[in-house]
Amino acid sequence: MWCSKILVAYDGSAPSAKAIDLARAIAAQDERVELVLVHVLKLYGMGTGAEAALFDEADRILHDLQRTADEVPNNAHAKLLKGTSPADLILKCAQDEGCDLIIMGSRGQGGVKGYLGSVSYAVVQGSPVAVLIAKDTPDKKPLS
Template structure:
């Protein structure tokens, strides 16, 4: 088995949804592969009154990941990571869990399309284990999609 425990970072963005799909595909290769789903709640607005919606959203996403963990055939569980540095939290979680692969989206909700996001970049640079970056599929009208169709 080429990996035994996979950390999957999920923030609700399209690339992170793709990361969930990829991780489940990897898990489908061998039910002994353990999946660790992680969502980061960035703590930057605490005490301002803005934390209520952030906490509710983080809890909602975490609950969804817990439900996914119960549905997949692999051993799986979900973490809600809280802190100020998402990349550091993900790297620490991967280390603490003994993961040998990290799967994440190319950019998060705030990322600029076409560029590797700051969290993804930091994880790739800081990770001692392999990192698989999931990208969005090109949009139907984009130049990349047109080139891809012409190549077929």
């Protein structure tokens, strides 16, 4: 077994849905592989109305992630991370959970971000463990 615990970062995008598919495929090879499915709620310090909408969306995503975790035969759970730096939260969660692989989606937004989004890039740069970046595919839809 080349990895024992995988953190998968999901943000609702098609690339992050692909990341979940990759993690499930890896976990399907060995029932001892554990999955930690996380969604990061980036806090902006906005007004209560805007924050309430963000929390509602985060709760919906967390529910979808937990349903996905419940569908796999492996030990899996979902977590909502809250803070101002998604990359730092992902790295800290991976460390706290003892993950030896992080899987997340890519973003294509020009410059260095043409290859990786800013969060993906920061995680790759800061991670002491392997990071697998899932590239978007035209046919992949987010969880629903």
